[in-house]
Amino acid sequence: MRIERRLRQPRWLLVAVPACSLVFAFFATGIVLLATGHDALSSYRQIFDAAFLNSGALGQTLIAATPLAFTGLAAAAAFRMRLFNIGAEGQLYIGAITAAAAGLYLGGKGGPSAVAIAGMVAAGCAGGALWGLIPGILRAFFKTNEIITSLMLNYVAAYLLTYLIFNTESYWRDTTGFNASVFPTSKTLPDSAFWPGATIHLRGGIVLPLGAGIAVLVAILLWALYSRTRFGFEAQVLGDSPRAARYAGIRTRRKILAVMAISGAIAGLGGASQVGDFAHSLDGDPNGLQKQYYGYTGIVVAALARYNPLAVVLVAFLVGGLQNAGNTLQGADFPSGLVGVMQGIILFSALGGELLVRYRIRLGRTAAPATEPTA
Amino acid sequence: MNNSLLVVVLASGVAYGTPLLYAALGELLAERSGVLNLGVEGMMLVGAVTGFWAVQRLHTGAGLSLTAAMGVAALAGAALALIHAFLVITLRASQIVSGLALTIFAGAAGLSSYLGNDLNLSDNPARHQFHAVFPATVQKWPIVGPIIFGQNVLVYASWACVVAVSLYLTRTRLGLNVRAVGESPAAADAMGIKVVAYRYAHTLVGGAFAGIAGATFTLAITPQWVSGITGGAGWIAIALVIFAFWRPSLCLVGAYFFGALQALSPQLQAREIRLGPTELWTNTLPYVMTVLVLALVSASGARRRLGAPASLGLPYVREER
């Protein structure tokens, strides 16, 4: 059996393979379900209902999908240039920290304040960008492997997050109030720093969080950046062939720094959204935000979306639906952990299918090789 | 004296550090062959749940049950690793994405919980568990008593593993070959070494170790099954391999260091000692140090001596013939 790289990627294949992977995944999961004595179809039905159809389901799905959209976009921005930023997790935490500080400082009484919210957005981006620049600088100037450095920084950010609430009387910590003396609690943001949502009058009203809207906007901007600007052109060339990039006069170091900053900023914005849209305080609980693994899941979302920003939003929505279903359906009736199993199998199928898109498989021995000699 | 903070923390550190050590040793072997497997957490959880299940189901004596359970856990870990190996070695998928997929598939919201739930494992404590090996009198010896002699057989076995892996890598032909595969698969291939076989083998063994590491939780540390019982230990193990510069002996040191840090927090709370910012530094120090050292290594070009196996994360494609 020989595996050869394909020269041409037919359009139909680009659609057929993911579709078939999905079908295969449902099949495989169904087998697992049946083998363990569950009703596959009814489980699927339950998931679908819990994700999209039940009352309030769409709203919940959006809540689950919003952070995934941000981290997915962050991963897509970097991975497209072959910068393997797996630090979105930590960049999100740092963004949450800086955004919460901005919200606490700028917010006051009354309805949503544009100043406070804009401040939170800016702070979230800045925090995430700075955190992302650390592996960026190390990669650009010292050629240090960014996979390892960004991963290590995730742990640092996590400890910092916990520390601010649990181990110190910090700006973020609530020291007044009854609960606060018993258990470390974080300050709730002032009212005007609560991010508003737009209510869509369908099916009893679905709330579209501001963060979700921002995520869509960021997706469009990112898409435009990569396909319509000089910056994006240079990034594409650099990701495709570093030697051609040098030949073309592209400044590699600046690109690396810029892309890591952008990627970090988007993840940081996701952290700001967590604080502003949902938690309204800084969640330093080691069993809270840190166990959601939004950053890592975002990478997977980006991979499924083939690193296309617009597709990332769609995939984030679908995966968010799946996560939501998983949370909602905890209980005796529904096999727990099924969501993870399904997601995993979908991913495996997608990864396997990817091979078929990029390579062609030939069976049997071939007579002549297909390469040119070197001399 | 045996109740002093230091002794208690060190003794707990060894205990908590043991699953970290097993998982790190496994990941080290996989990475030495050039395969990055980020799915350690998932493999550990599946090992934990299957090992626990085996103990609950087997109606034999403690020794046999526990041994068989460890075997089951190792097999489960290896089976999961096989998925990752197939995807990244044969199908040349991205190692990062595949590893993350594995964690999602098998992790706290995935297969391990699925099995734990379906097999009703959360209700009862383990029928058998690993106890300390040495008699109580020995355990009471000053300092070394609790720290060294108060541990169970898994701890002692892990020491043997560190020695074995270390000798394997440095003093055997197979170990030389796998290191060559990790550093320069092209050179290894040119010398007739089967790159694919080595990568598969070491990734699977890595999974087996991770499975055993997980079972350490459910059969020794907290002998019961709770979904997500490993609590992120798999991720720490990944960091540990890097922190130890891919050397087994440093894995031992690092595992107990991390384990002690984990044990430190509750002990401090129980004794009502506040350390303030120092605690933040101690927790983050290992990671910050690793980043700094790696940066220095890359900058100075000493990467070849101290850095990651050169082909880590990259699929190997043999030139067409």
Next chain:
Amino acid sequence: MVATEEERGGAGGAPPTSAVSMRGITKRFPGVLANDRVDFEAAAGEVHALLGENGAGKSTLSNILTGLYRPDEGEIFLNGRPVRFQVPRDALDAGICMVHQHFRLVEPFTVAENVVLGDHRGEGRTFRLRHGLIERRVAELSKRYGLAVDPRARIWQLSLGEQQRVEILKALYREARILILDEPTAVLTPQEAELLFETLREMAAEGRTVIFISHKLHEVKAVADRVTVLRGGRSIATVAAADATLRSLAALMVGRELSGGSATRERTAGEAVLELENVWTQGDRGDAAVRGASLVVRAGEIVAVAGVAGNGQRELAETIAGMRAPTAGAVRIGGKPLRGGDPRTAIAAGIAYVPEDRLGTGVSPSLSIASNLVLRSYRGRSASRGPLLRLSRIREHAVEMIRHYRIAAPGPAAPARLLSGGNLQKVVLAREFSGEPRLLVAAAPTRGLDVGAIETVHAYLREAAAEGVAVLLISEDLDEILLLADRIAVMYEGAIVGETTRADASVEELGLLMAGGQDHHAD
């Protein structure tokens, strides 16, 4: 020159059984006949040189002998017995070892570890590695053959010459009967080369067969017993080194056929556009690849740099194009010094560069043809407005280029890697020409192209010169050079060793210079 059959080393008149004999070897690749019924035969106890230019088929032949390629036709005999190699391991087991130009060493390992790696005979079978034992054996071998190297040293600590010794030790450790070395002196100082020749002679004296692949005449004369010359995929002659002269070998190597007529035309050269003054540049391996090259190219003239690939041409071209910074000397464009190491400055100064590595450097393979056509000009006003790309203009430009240069492509949006070699080259040329350059550097522009494409490329080069562009053509193909050039310089081991006008040039002289015939530096 006459092809002589060999009678050496054996008793009396009967030719001995050759250690290795390849008969009628033919190997085809898409579009290229790399080996055309080649006969090659080497005896035990001799150093046999394989001489020829790049593309002559030497590497292909040796790759067949080491089992990397399988021949389409022909047979291989070892000591009179036919053999067939399925995988490289078979050749290794049969006692054939090769020292490649790019070493197959594991850098963090010690010398001893590299030597013993993958060896599955004898000591190789044991589970335990006895480092002490292996290091002693390696030290013995290294002492016996004069290959001084510390068995405990790590590869990254060693110089290239020392690394090469490790490769040879690997072969000796495996008791290789046939050792093939591919252009071994490329990484050696003259003194190291001498040491190497001594080692090779010693190995031959033990009865082994040493096959020495090279394009350098004086080395071949210095170390070989017999020489087989390949040209254009065919074996031309096998001669005794003692009977041949540098001139005779050069003539065999380069050949005398000229295609077409020599198209001399009167070109009036304008002012100097490119001036190189004693330029030195580092190569990838840390050695000096360009050593004091000096050259002038004027507007409207075509200056060719002839030479076998690997003598610093690529590094020279990259220096001019700004991809490498010179360590000494000056590069001037239109009289003004060019800042080194910055491709943007070079592009802005009007330097166009057609690199020899089309697919790896000249284009971005996954990007569309349209994108590739603006790969170096996307910053200009016609392709972008501020930070935004003018996509429709880029597309129009692509359509126009495709039409004008007759590029066979599915469309401007198709990825570049789909194109055949000739069409890819047209894309690169189209891009470089359309930028209205002052200087055009073209490195091996017709390599791997079919006849029609070659004609087209030649026509563009002439057209460029006619429009006043200074053209620097770097090529190994003397026919092409004689066809196009006004002046010809020869590059050998990083320096310009000779310069002549078209009218005064002779193929023999050029071939001699290209192969180092003029001893211009101390040996």
